[in-house]
Amino acid sequence: MNLKNLGIGLLSIVFAIGCGKSEKNGKSNGALNKSHAEQVYVAPGEHDEYYAFISGGYNGNLLVYGLPSGRMFKEIPVFSQFPTSGYGYSEETQPMLNTSHGSIPWGDAHHPDISQTDGVTDGRWVFINENNTPRIARIDLETFETVEIIEVPNSAGNHSSSFVTENTEYVVAGTRFSVPVPQEDISIKEYKGKFKGALSFIKVDQETGGMDINFQLMMPGFNYDLSHPGRGQSHGWFFFTTYNTEEANSLLEVNASQNDKDFIAAVNWEKIEEYVANGGGEMKPAKYAHNTYDHNTHTGKSEMKEEVRMVNPMDVPGAVYFLPTPKSPHGCDVSPDGQYIVGNGKLSANLTIHSFPKMLEAIENEDFDGEAYGIPILNFDKTLAGVVENPGLGPLHTEFDDKGFAYTTFFITSEVVKWELGTWEIVDRKPTYYSPGHLTIPGGNSREPDGKYMFVMNKITKDRYLPVGPELEHSAQLYDISGDKMELIYDFSTHGEPHYAAAIKAEKVAPNTRKSYRLDENEHPYAVKNEGETKVVRDGKNVHVYISTIRSHFAPDNIEGIKVGDKVYFHVTNLEQDFDVPHGFAMIGQNNSELLIMPGQTKTSVWEPDQIGVWPFYCTDFCSALHQEMQGYVRVSPADSDIDLSWSLGED
Amino acid sequence: MKSASTIMIIGSALLLSLFIYPLWIVELEAPQYPDGLGMFIHLNGLVGFTEFDLQNIDGLNHYIGMQTLPKPDDMWEFSVFPIVVGGMAILGIVIGLLGFLNKISYNWFLYWLILMTVLGVMGMFDFNAWMTDYGSNLDPKAIIKVTESDGTPFSYKPPLLGSRDILNFTAISYPGIGGILLTIGMFLTFVAYLVGLKTKKNKS
Numbered sequence: 001m002n003l004k005n006l007g008i009g010l011l012s013i014v015f016a017i018g019c020g021k022s023e024k025n026g027k028s029n030g031a032l033n034k035s036h037a038e039q040v041y042v043a044p045g046e047h048d049e050y051y052a053f054i055s056g057g058y059n060g061n062l063l064v065y066g067l068p069s070g071r072m073f074k075e076i077p078v079f080s081q082f083p084t085s086g087y088g089y090s091e092e093t094q095p096m097l098n099t100s101h102g103s104i105p106w107g108d109a110h111h112p113d114i115s116q117t118d119g120v121t122d123g124r125w126v127f128i129n130e131n132n133t134p135r136i137a138r139i140d141l142e143t144f145e146t147v148e149i150i151e152v153p154n155s156a157g158n159h160s161s162s163f164v165t166e167n168t169e170y171v172v173a174g175t176r177f178s179v180p181v182p183q184e185d186i187s188i189k190e191y192k193g194k195f196k197g198a199l200s201f202i203k204v205d206q207e208t209g210g211m212d213i214n215f216q217l218m219m220p221g222f223n224y225d226l227s228h229p230g231r232g233q234s235h236g237w238f239f240f241t242t243y244n245t246e247e248a249n250s251l252l253e254v255n256a257s258q259n260d261k262d263f264i265a266a267v268n269w270e271k272i273e274e275y276v277a278n279g280g281g282e283m284k285p286a287k288y289a290h291n292t293y294d295h296n297t298h299t300g301k302s303e304m305k306e307e308v309r310m311v312n313p314m315d316v317p318g319a320v321y322f323l324p325t326p327k328s329p330h331g332c333d334v335s336p337d338g339q340y341i342v343g344n345g346k347l348s349a350n351l352t353i354h355s356f357p358k359m360l361e362a363i364e365n366e367d368f369d370g371e372a373y374g375i376p377i378l379n380f381d382k383t384l385a386g387v388v389e390n391p392g393l394g395p396l397h398t399e400f401d402d403k404g405f406a407y408t409t410f411f412i413t414s415e416v417v418k419w420e421l422g423t424w425e426i427v428d429r430k431p432t433y434y435s436p437g438h439l440t441i442p443g444g445n446s447r448e449p450d451g452k453y454m455f456v457m458n459k460i461t462k463d464r465y466l467p468v469g470p471e472l473e474h475s476a477q478l479y480d481i482s483g484d485k486m487e488l489i490y491d492f493s494t495h496g497e498p499h500y501a502a503a504i505k506a507e508k509v510a511p512n513t514r515k516s517y518r519l520d521e522n523e524h525p526y527a528v529k530n531e532g533e534t535k536v537v538r539d540g541k542n543v544h545v546y547i548s549t550i551r552s553h554f555a556p557d558n559i560e561g562i563k564v565g566d567k568v569y570f571h572v573t574n575l576e577q578d579f580d581v582p583h584g585f586a587m588i589g590q591n592n593s594e595l596l597i598m599p600g601q602t603k604t605s606v607w608e609p610d611q612i613g614v615w616p617f618y619c620t621d622f623c624s625a626l627h628q629e630m631q632g633y634v635r636v637s638p639a640d641s642d643i644d645l646s647w648s649l650g651e652d
Numbered sequence: 653m654k655s656a657s658t659i660m661i662i663g664s665a666l667l668l669s670l671f672i673y674p675l676w677i678v679e680l681e682a683p684q685y686p687d688g689l690g691m692f693i694h695l696n697g698l699v700g701f702t703e704f705d706l707q708n709i710d711g712l713n714h715y716i717g718m719q720t721l722p723k724p725d726d727m728w729e730f731s732v733f734p735i736v737v738g739g740m741a742i743l744g745i746v747i748g749l750l751g752f753l754n755k756i757s758y759n760w761f762l763y764w765l766i767l768m769t770v771l772g773v774m775g776m777f778d779f780n781a782w783m784t785d786y787g788s789n790l791d792p793k794a795i796i797k798v799t800e801s802d803g804t805p806f807s808y809k810p811p812l813l814g815s816r817d818i819l820n821f822t823a824i825s826y827p828g829i830g831g832i833l834l835t836i837g838m839f840l841t842f843v844a845y846l847v848g849l850k851t852k853k854n855k856s
Contacts, residue, residue: 551711577704578711625715626795 036489039480042069047510050442050450050503053112053126053139054457054476056080057497060107062128062139067442067453067503068478070492078137078146079107079130083593087146090595091569091604092524093293095302099133099151100287108132111162111226111500115209119166119231119447123508125209127162127171134158136173136202138209140295142514147293150211153286153308154181154198154218160227160240160332164204166447170269171211172229173200174240178221181310182285191249195221198310199240201269210292215276215309217267217320220373221247223256224265226331226397231447232338234356236270239341243328245372256328257347261380263322263372264332264343266359271319272311281311296523298601314374321363322372324380325352331397331438335406335421336447340385344395344408351395351408353424355385386424391417396437397500399444401451401481409436409456416456416479418486430486432477434460441481442503450505454481457498465493474498515579517600524602526571531555536647543568543645549583549597550575551624553649554617557632561645564612564638570595573602583630584620594620609636653758656848657751660761663840664744666833670695670737674828676779678810680709681822692828695733697724716819717794718808719786729778736775740768744841751848758848765841772838776812783809 042048048066056063060080064073081088081097088097088105097103107130114121126139134152139145152158152173160174178195180186186194196218203214222242230237245262248255275281286308293300313320325343329352333342341354361367362382369377394412401407404421414435418428436456443449456479461472474497478490519529528534528546534555537544543566548555562568572585576599586594587607595603609615619630637643674692679701681688691706692699698721700706710720724730744764750756787809798806798819810816810823817823827835 576711578708 036480036487040068040070040478040490042066042071047506049506050453051506051509052440052442052455052501052503053114053128054494054498054501055109055112055128056495057110057499058108059496060109060130061496062109062112062126063495063498064144065492065494065501066506067455068490070476070478070490072495074144075495076139076144076146078128078139079104079109079135079149081105081593084596086593086595086603086605089593089605091606092299092602095300096146096149096291096293098291098302099135099289100153100304101133104133106132107135109137109496109499110159112502113163113171113445113500114502114504115168115204116164116166116446117168119235121443121446121502121504121508122168123504123512125168126502127164129158129161129173131158131176134161134173134175136162136171136211138171138211140209141509142512143295144513145293145295147295148209148211149289149291150202150213151288151290152198152200152202152213153288153305154179154196154216154310155200157223160199160224163228163445165229165238165269166231166235168204168206170201170214171204172227172238172269173202174224174227175199175219176223176225178223181218188249191221192247193221195247195249197222197224197242199224199227199238199265199267201238201272211290213288213308215272215281215311217272217311217313219265219313219320220375222263225329228332228334228341228445230334230338230356231336234334234338234341236268237356238267238269239332239334240265240267241325241329241332241343243330259327261324261326262328262345263377264325264329264341264354265375266321266323266341268319272316275316275319276309276311280315281309283307284310294523295517296521298517298522298524298527298603318363320375321359322375322377323354323359323383324369324377325354326350331395333398333400333406333445336400336402336449338447340421342398342406342408344398346394346396346411348395349390349393351388351391351398351419353385353387353421354383358385359383386422388417388419388424388426391419391426392429397439399439399441399454400449401441401444401454402449403451405451407439407441407454407481407486409439411435411437411459414458416454416486418481428485430479430488432456432458433464433475433491434458434462438498438500440501440503442505445502452480452482453503454479454486455501457494457501459497461493464491516577516581517598519573519575519577519600522573522600522602524571524573526569526573526604527602528573528575530575531649534647534649536561536645538645541566545570545647546573547571548573548575549585549619549630551581552619552626552630554619554630554632555649556647557649558651559632559645559647560635560637561643562609562634562636563641564609564636566609568607568609568634569604570607570617571602571604572597574599576600581623582621583623585617586620587617587634588615596621609634612636612638653754653848653851654752656758656761656844656851657748659840659847660751660764660844661745661748663837663844664741664748664764666837666840667737667741667744669833669837670830671734673830673833674699675831675834677826677828679824679826681824682820684820691721694830695737696730698722713808715795716798716808717791717796719789719791727782729782733775736771740764740771744768748844758845758852761841761845761848765838765845768838768841772834780812783812 050067052065062076077087112128134155138148155175157176159176175197178197181196199217223244227240244256327347329343331344367379367382392410392413439456464475480487574597676693679690788807815824
């Protein structure tokens with residue numbers, strides 16, 4: 001036992017005394033533990049009650065888990081190349097990773113949010129933001145594939161994103177690292193006043209889900225950390241926490257922690273939308289990529305946009321206000337009824353809760369305490385609904401249940417605290433292992449949370465699982481929140497670094513999922529509909545191989561007439577029309593990834609042979625009893641060879 | 653005689669349900685197909701449980717060298733059976749109507765039933781012969797060749813009725829709604845004959 005463990009032990013004893021009921025007591029109760037096991041036990045062949053979409057953080061992807069079992073079902077490639085399926089490597093998916101900076105193989109995925117209708121999650125799409133090179137992606141929940149990525153210009157550190165309004169009118173993206181707009185070569189010391197924080201309102205097409213930036217609100221150069229939409233009575237507003245209202249440009253850990261209060265920015269987007277609809281704002285040059293993927297052509301395309309509409313908040317009086325909030329608030333969470341806005345001041349001793357009705361009243365009465373860059377600062381006491389006194393240290397995020405309670409994670413004291421809306425009384429606290437970031441309650445960011453389970457995603461794992469060397473996956477803990485007290489019922493590891501997660505009842509999603517793609521709807525220009533259509537076509541140095549897969553062979557599987565220096569495009573169509581029968585494609589010495597082709601799908605992989613010889617390719621997915629026989633050969637001849645192209649299957 | 657004729661008309665009209673509902677169902681069960689795989693045998697052709705079931709059954713069967721499942725044009729039965737069943741239904745209804753009008757005797761009900769039974773048995777023989785051929789006339793280059801313990805080739809013939817384990821699959825055959833209504837209809841025509849007989853006796 002080292003001293004550090006002792007320290008944690010002592011801390012938990014302190015909490016045990018502090019809250020009366022410790023984890024230890026729970027552990028000694030055999031009957032209780034058994035019921036916990038039963039609660040999370042999903043029998044073999046049974047399905048989970050919820051889908052959880054957990055961000056992969058710096059792995060750039062979105063992970064699909066089941067609750068309460070904590071089983072992982074899928075890693076959906078979003079912002080990162082994924083050699084498993086060929087995402088970002090295949091010709092069809094390379095455009096998805098295109099940006100104004102060129103192709104970027106990686107991303108930092110943070111906050112998934114499920115589309116909503118009438119303030120309730122509807123299971124159509126998941127949106128997720130990329131923090132590093134600002135982008136928002138849309139994942140289709142019929143196919144669980146990334147179908148759209150839009151870059152967010154004039155932004156950096158795309159962190160206060162990608163939260164949706166209650167009818168998915170908008171998915172919203174904010175700026176954590178303010179930057180010069182437009183970018184220019186100036187001294188970093190000119191930060192104050194020169195740098196801007198863009199808040200981007202991305203319109204979502206209700207039919208297709210297609211995204212298009214309607215306007216960017218050019219705010220003062222603070223750090224816009226997190227955000228949430230108003231709902232119900234506060235629908236039409238959006239709330240953003242800010243820190244670094246000091247506008248420091250160096251040593252932020254000190255210099256951005258000086259002000260007693262930073263702000264929550266309250267944005268009346270409906271008002272700005274109206275202003276824009278009437279021709280307000282100004283189209284300004286901006287280069288940003290808009291990438292879309294089509295499930296009929298199985299192909300992505302990247303379009304570079306040239307301009308974006310900017311709105312100066314000064315030009316829309318009454319659209320933006322600042323709510324003073326102690327101290328460097330992180331999470332910005334809105335209660336299910338839309339009445340309360342919780343500012344999780346991460347350096348504050350207390351939790352601050354603003355009241356939306358009081359905010360409207362303060363605006364009406366012009367209870368202002370000055371202004372910042374022309375934006376009125378509302379009087380702190382006039383908007384304050386209440387304070388949760390001394391809840392813990394380092395509050396980060398709050399979610400809500402369906403019984404009037406809120407749950408806040410505390411990073412420093414490593415716990416989750418349950419408190420009551422309205423009375424601001426703390427009713428329970430439980431340790432987490434260790435140092436939680438976000439927490440998730442299914443539907444917790446909607447009008448109708450489902451107060452059965454809550455899970456926290458921790459930043460520190462330490463000793464929770466068998467040791468695997470210095471680098472660890474992050475731990476998550478699942479709590480039963482159906483009773484008065486939270487009960488820790490399960491502990492599971494995640495992938496990458498989960499930030500937020502969004503969860504939804506499985507019955508809202510599962511019935512709509514696809515089992516395969518229809519071959520007769522495949523509009524890929526290089527698709528084949530049957531083996532009779534397979535062929536090899538030379539176009540100068542480019543050779544297009546129209547090749548098909550079906551259990552358990554490729555057609556063709558013998559190809560001759562390829563030459564050193566050729567660029568060979570393998571357009572692989574999977575002719576299967578059965579559930580869960582993908583085929584793989586891998587070519588020896590190929591300088592990119594394999595392909596994993598779903599039934600009815602066509603994917604393309606490029607191979608540039610640099611050596612003569614006879615080189616095999618094979619199916620990488622154990623597709624059938626004769627999977628090992630699913631292989632082929634390509635003969636590569638010298639560049640000046642006059643061997644004609646030929647191809648065959650089953651000929652001696 | 654009126655009630656007997658009515659029963660005759662209803663009984664033979666039930667044959668027409670075969671134009672809507674399947675005659676027979678063959679279901680295949682295997683661990684990899686939790687939702688089941690199978691086909692409805694209609695008078696005029698085969699229909700998979702789902703759109704791609706026939707294609708997938710063919711895909712699986714190619715390993716053991718079985719022929720692909722017949723398309724409507726591949727078998728004369730799929731064009732002749734509808735004519736025979738339709739004709740018999742119309743014939744039965746006409747006989748029933750004539751009986752109703754006292755133009756012919758109830759004995760015709762029995763003649764119709766005998767003819768229908770003969771045709772039905774022939775149909776069953778034909779179906780069974782096709783299944784025997786389908787299950788045992790295999791491609792000599794089949795990927796997987798299975799033999800019985802005595803060295804004779806294994807037959808993949810699905811059962812006519814009931815279930816049979818065929819390698820990793822369990823094949824289950826049973827009548828569809830059309831087949832059940834056909835049986836009820838034929839039984840009703842026999843009832844019609846008996847009612848006719850009884851009515852006659854009561855009168856005499």
